[in-house]
Amino acid sequence: MAAPRVIVVGAGPAGTRAAEVLVAAGLRPLVIDEAADNGGQIYRRQPAGFRRRAEALYGTEAGRARAVHGVFSALRGRIEHWPQSLAWQLRDGALQVERGGRAHRLEFDRIILATGATDRLLPIPGWTRPGAFSLGAAQIALKAQACAIGRRVVFLGSGPLLYLVAAQYVKAGATVAAVLDTAPASARRAALPLMASRPSLLVKGAALLWRLKRAGVPVHHGVTPLRIEGESRVTGVVFRDSTGRERRLEGDAVGMGWHLRAESQLADLAGCAFDFDPVSRQWLPRIDVDGRSSVDGVYLAGDGVRLAGADGAELGGRLAALAVLQDLGLPAPAGVDAAALRRGLARMERFRQGLAIAFPWPGELIAALPDETLVCRCEAITAGQLRRGATTLEAPEMNRAKAFTRVGMGRCQGRFCGIAGAEILSAARGEPMQAAGRIRSAAPVKPLPVAIELETP
Amino acid sequence: MAMGGAGPLLQRLDELARPAVTLAVDGQVVTALEGDTVLTAVLLHGAVLRQSEFGDGPRAGFCLMGACQDCWVWTEQGTRLRACSTPVTPGLRIVTLEVPWPRLG
Numbered sequence: 001m002a003a004p005r006v007i008v009v010g011a012g013p014a015g016t017r018a019a020e021v022l023v024a025a026g027l028r029p030l031v032i033d034e035a036a037d038n039g040g041q042i043y044r045r046q047p048a049g050f051r052r053r054a055e056a057l058y059g060t061e062a063g064r065a066r067a068v069h070g071v072f073s074a075l076r077g078r079i080e081h082w083p084q085s086l087a088w089q090l091r092d093g094a095l096q097v098e099r100g101g102r103a104h105r106l107e108f109d110r111i112i113l114a115t116g117a118t119d120r121l122l123p124i125p126g127w128t129r130p131g132a133f134s135l136g137a138a139q140i141a142l143k144a145q146a147c148a149i150g151r152r153v154v155f156l157g158s159g160p161l162l163y164l165v166a167a168q169y170v171k172a173g174a175t176v177a178a179v180l181d182t183a184p185a186s187a188r189r190a191a192l193p194l195m196a197s198r199p200s201l202l203v204k205g206a207a208l209l210w211r212l213k214r215a216g217v218p219v220h221h222g223v224t225p226l227r228i229e230g231e232s233r234v235t236g237v238v239f240r241d242s243t244g245r246e247r248r249l250e251g252d253a254v255g256m257g258w259h260l261r262a263e264s265q266l267a268d269l270a271g272c273a274f275d276f277d278p279v280s281r282q283w284l285p286r287i288d289v290d291g292r293s294s295v296d297g298v299y300l301a302g303d304g305v306r307l308a309g310a311d312g313a314e315l316g317g318r319l320a321a322l323a324v325l326q327d328l329g330l331p332a333p334a335g336v337d338a339a340a341l342r343r344g345l346a347r348m349e350r351f352r353q354g355l356a357i358a359f360p361w362p363g364e365l366i367a368a369l370p371d372e373t374l375v376c377r378c379e380a381i382t383a384g385q386l387r388r389g390a391t392t393l394e395a396p397e398m399n400r401a402k403a404f405t406r407v408g409m410g411r412c413q414g415r416f417c418g419i420a421g422a423e424i425l426s427a428a429r430g431e432p433m434q435a436a437g438r439i440r441s442a443a444p445v446k447p448l449p450v451a452i453e454l455e456t457p
Numbered sequence: 458m459a460m461g462g463a464g465p466l467l468q469r470l471d472e473l474a475r476p477a478v479t480l481a482v483d484g485q486v487v488t489a490l491e492g493d494t495v496l497t498a499v500l501l502h503g504a505v506l507r508q509s510e511f512g513d514g515p516r517a518g519f520c521l522m523g524a525c526q527d528c529w530v531w532t533e534q535g536t537r538l539r540a541c542s543t544p545v546t547p548g549l550r551i552v553t554l555e556v557p558w559p560r561l562g
Contacts, residue, residue, distance in 0.1 A: 340482070
């Protein structure tokens with residue numbers, strides 16, 4: 001019998017650990033990744049010729065980053081690795097991939113999707129101006145390019161990444177004007193019982209806050225962002241503080257983000273069932289405890305499905321690989337204990353629920369955005385256009401709204417406006433967010449070069 | 458500190474000891490370093506990467522991870538490339554001000 005063909009999409013922490021388990025079981029998986037090198041976004045590697053140490057790049061996560069990189073390096077020669085390759089369609093048991101301008105149709109027995117996440121964004125007036133970047137972008141500029149996104153950076157949003165990136169900027173010698181957290185300080189106290197499931201992370205969080213305090217960076221909790229100012233580029237941020245006072249901060253850059261948004265397009269194209277997750281307030285592919293989707297042969301791991309962060313992604317990647325092995329009738333490699341992995345993930349799930357309470361997604365701020373706010377960056381669709389679509393044109397859910405207003409129809413396919421759009425739509429109709437549904441994914445999941453050659457077998 | 462003006466958006470903090478690469482941005486010769494992306498090279502010399510097709514002003518990328526698609530620029534030859542995920546190469550010629558429509562016929 002020919003060896004089963006297993007594909008792993010994504011070479012971040014989940015994909016790396018999945019490949020490691022498959023290799024230990026004697027398989028030779030194909031690992032497909034968009035980046036030039038492994039690591040994913042969180043453990044993204046700096047380009048060749050850069051010399052900073054892991055501590056400078058990953059801070060408190062340097063040890064984990066080194067471990068994941070080390071595992072991947074040890075896999076070279078035992079896996080097939082396709083970097084800089086875009087998996088853009090998944091249906092009928094085949095994955096479509098563009099690699100170096102050539103199109104490949106890859107059949108498989110099993111596929112593990114470890115496609116990760118992006119920042120989740122709340123649009124505010126001025127967020128398209130040069131100088132406004134996502135939090136992830138602010139971190140990538142530092143990690144992968146050794147640059148700050150500006151001379152004086154305002155960090156705005158909520159969630160652990162907000163503090164992590166701000167502290168990394170301080171450590172790297174950048175000027176941080178302030179950290180503006182939309183979560184009220186009281187929310188963190190309410191979340192403590194759940195967050196106590198991972199005390200080491202609470203300690204890390206406290207260390208980040210201490211670093212910011214020591215550097216004299218003001219941290220404001222419970223803010224309402226009003227607008228990013230500047231015509232041709234960012235000049236400042238206006239917000240209302242927790243006492244209701246309107247304030248303005250000078251700055252030429254903003255790094256903004258509210259936790260993560262799962263990259264789940266391939267699972268959607270494969271026909272996987274999705275459920276609305278009330279914790280993260282987004283639609284996620286449905287999986288069993290080990291990562292099996294509703295579609296036979298398709299497995300999911302990492303932030304593209306669980307949003308449990310990089311550590312959780314490592315566990316989920318291993319579990320999904322064990323599920324693949326089990327379903328193929330192959331023995332699990334020694335030393336990988338499914339029960340322990342499941343227990344670890346359950347603990348991280350409690351922590352995730354705590355995070356969602358501590359740093360809540362401020363959907364109500366989106367519902368209150370001024371009509372002229374650009375929501376869809378690609379097609380320049382405003383909140384007002386969406387509201388009119390929702391009410392006068394009778395668009396009850398996002399796909400109808402997309403057809404009427406073009407929201408989510410642009411190049412990013414709703415990655416950065418889909419969640420905000422659903423909040424606006426549902427608020428305008430007085431319905432819960434899940435009633436607005438989610439934008440259906442379309443292939444190709446990202447723009448392809450116009451001229452790709454077909455690889456004939 | 459007054460913000461804005463004509464200065465660059467990005468600020469280098471480290472990794473300065475890399476070989477130089479020259480490219481052209483709107484006809485101006487720009488020096489970047491090996492390993493810089495096109496986005497980094499452009500935004501270390503100015504604050505605009507492209508103009509929105511919908512007339513709502515300049516853009517300068519957003520996610521830097523190839524997801525938002527807000528950093529597509531054109532080469533002088535009319536090829537499109539995603540600035541955040543394309544490393545600079547010697548002799549690359551980028552336009553940020555005006556889209557060079559390919560000549561037809």
